[in-house]
Amino acid sequence: MSVLELQNIIKNYPDGQNVNEVLKNVSFHVEQGEFAAIIGPSGAGKSTLLTIMGALLSPSSGTVLLNNQDISHLSKKKQTEIRLNQIGFIFQNSDLIPYLKITEQLQFIQKISAKEPLNAKKLLQQLGLDHRLNSYPNALSGGEKQRVAIARAFINQPDLILADEPTASLDSKRGREVVKIIQKNVHQQNKAAVMVTHDERVLDLVDTIWQIEDGKLKKIKNH
């Protein structure tokens, strides 16, 4: 069973007199334990697609099934709830909260969620951040920040992990490490994950690859 399934998604943006058809009838699915990558040229609609998957944006038409529930046209309030409890985000710039210490970044998510809490410290230690637990984000390197962001995405045990160019601000060595960590956690914890990336050198770490071009999405590498 797919954790996430997109059926015939169309997304239009108004563009002056015309409409800019960014996604033209896109379908997609990702299973438990599967790490999928989406690649494509700049402006192709990768981020748009990811925001639709992440209940941040409603498609113009089509269905988004997350654990068999249609989330494509929920209220803002319901969307927020879904994001909190069922989806873990990893952003390009890690986007940590500047005034929270590293452990508190995770604690906060556990505070606002009703889910059974995991051991935040243990998770951070597994990601090699033992010595950083009481630091503020501004004292961390880019790679360390991104590892914290990964921990934050996993802490609430979501079914789906979404990452938008998580390696964009890192050099290739660090970038590869970060993707490896995501891969390891996805497989170990049997989650579904979707990563948008420009970096072709990490594609050997993912299970499936999708390419988006001219608003169309096609699978170019199978499991």
Add this chain to the structure above:
Amino acid sequence: MYLTLKELRHDKLKFSALGLIIFLIVFLVLFITGLANGLANDSGSAIKETPAKTFILQKGSQARLNRSNLTEQDWQKFHSQYHNDAAKLSVAQMTIQKANNADKKTDITYFILDRSSFLAPTALKSQTDNHVYVSRKLEAEGYKKDDIFKDSSSGNTFKIAGFVNNESYSHAPVIYLNTHQAQNILPTSKQFNAIALKQKLAKNSKYQVISQQTLINNIPGYSTEQSSLYLMIGFLYLISLFVLAVFFYIINLQKISDFGTLKALGTKTSYLVQHVLTEMGLLSGIAILISFGITYLIKIKMPASMPFSLTLPTLLATGLLFLFIALLSALLSLIKVLKIDPINAIGGNN
């Protein structure tokens, strides 16, 4: 609360500066309020602290005691109806000097009353011969108990039998005289200025009937002082509303991308609203408490010649009003926070 405390801890400097600004504004408001109240007391406390609710003046006297003249016949009318709930009152603004020092003169106000009338402070009941009770404000002028002073125009001398509270009228300390003592000072002592009544009375076609507050409002200088001070206070509240709104807004503006991330991660908007309100409320609350403390110190240290008065209810009411203003400002600054689209967190747009 979790986010609030962590943020206050992390950005101590920023929030201390904001707290300092709030403190300064609240302190200024409290100080001017205290001054306004002090001046009001200085102007009218001798009237305000009596139990009189209504004053009967001569028709056409424009609510001014010194323009009103009533006669014994007028008195009989009211006395027969209200008995001891009516009292004669004359007010005379004069000058006194120390018996042995002609250079130092002090402006005072004589309150001329019947010794037994309800207007008279209790101490006055025992006032005999040339012994008089005077407002404690005279102490600041160097007068002590048992000092002898001279009425500058008539040359009569009196001995200070004791001090009553800080009663004053039109910024001058009050000296209480009974009708008998006043005879040598005021030639027309058969006449008097007004009749005070304990009751509320609406109208009487033959006289001008006014409330206690109306009388105080018409004490020379009272209304101008009060209205200009209260205008200042009003503007201070208005200015603080906008200044704080702008400060809060700028502070929230700096955090827009954090708010976007928090929303994307699943934080409810209501949680963020609560976070901002708690933050600003806490900050203002502390600033208000500190200004309470400083104002209290100032109140103690203030010289007696400088009128300053702030009662606990006024203090608390000012604090609450200010807290309300601060929260209102925070709400105004929140408009932006409500509109933040969590979508901005994706795509590296921030």
